[in-house]
Amino acid sequence: MKKNITCIDSYEAQKLASLIYIKDDNEIFISGILEIIENEIIISLKDKSAHSILFKDRLQAESFADFIQSVIDNVNKITETKVFEDIVEITKE
Numbered sequence: 832m833k834k835n836i837t838c839i840d841s842y843e844a845q846k847l848a849s850l851i852y853i854k855d856d857n858e859i860f861i862s863g864i865l866e867i868i869e870n871e872i873i874i875s876l877k878d879k880s881a882h883s884i885l886f887k888d889r890l891q892a893e894s895f896a897d898f899i900q901s902v903i904d905n906v907n908k909i910t911e912t913k914v915f916e917d918i919v920e921i922t923k924e
Contacts, residue, residue, distance in 0.1 A: 832924075834923075835918050848919050867893065
């Protein structure tokens with residue numbers, strides 16, 4: 832299953848892609864979603880740090896949260912992320 836998520840700019844897209852996925856062991860680095868504030872999501876990582884990602888709008892933020900929740904819950908796995916300008920294409924199985 833693929834999902835395209837649009838961030839506010841290419842910097843945020845690169846940041847999101849780098850925070851999502853650890854290529855070496857196919858594990859997700861995100862441990863949870865702390866808060867959604869308009870077009871911003873605060874995520875917690877497995878290293879206990881928290882990071883903010885800015886999306887194009889609230890709909891994109893909520894769409895990402897819905898898509899990634901099954902991965903956080905260990906139901907699905909991320910298999911690939913690609914960045915095209917301000918869009919992150921996320922593939923999960």
